[in-house]
Amino acid sequence: MMPSADLPDVLQAIQLATRSHQQQHACNAHTFEDGAGLWQLVQQHQPRHMLELGSGLGYTACLMALASPQGQVLTLEGDPEHAALARQQIAALGLQQRVQLHEGSFATVMQALQLPAGSQDLVFFDGNMPPLILVQHFHTLLAPGGLLVCANIDLNGPLGARRVRAELADAQRWQLLPPLESGLTRVARRLPALSP
Template identity: 35%
Template structure:
């Protein structure tokens, strides 16, 4: 699972992260990996998560961190790029998480309505967050569940998305991560 490089960096999945950067440079597919998977692992572990839903698998870096940080959790992760799903499957299997991580190949809007509510943690890491994504993630999360949203500086709906997360009747939110580009919210 861990290469010598990843062991020295303290990130057991650093080789998947590095592989994702190599892949995107070759293919220009903009699948930038999250800046530090350990934040996700710690949040999922602190929440004692049993069910996690992830939007944007890329090559499996963050799915592996969720599985590592929350050892009792099952993770549903979604991506519409068949090559990403293929590479992620290989990486997730090699990391030993194949039994707990389900890869759904398809668009977020098609897959999310098919999932059963009651998730402890939701993670949006697609290209640009939409209000539809937010509505569906809110439906899927249990009260008290944690939503992590990246890329809040991208897309035409990011501003409205931030405003919704700032509604204290619905969410308790901090924009502390990644200079405010990533929000961490609790569903009220």
């Protein structure tokens, strides 16, 4: 488990609540284990428009909002119980104006939101293993220079995410930055499109 000693106490409390929920619910609300690394990354880049897939109970959405005080976070969650608990946490921190939770499957909500190309400064994927088509879509959604933080690539072993790894290794589209979570979470900067 990564240390998260630098985080505000309110965030550590949400993380503890998420761990306890995950054990009781025996569900997939595994909380992100490198909050300190994500905090540092967001603080350093101060993204204005952030998109998160996988709210859980709201820990990382609140973390990103607090680390980038001018920023807006759109966070997506498909489990109604997680969504309700995340909304409570967001409200308890008074972040409702800057953190909007959309409930539903990633595919349905992304389709409904129709976010414009180049509109996001940071995308954090923290659902189950990311599908290639989604990672390619993140490239479109990110502004040039924007950051993709992609967890759970290794969930299904080395073969499972082979094509996602190949996508992120495309040096004409992405610049890999130091990872988070001891290498489990990739961080990639979206490069500008090459001129024809």
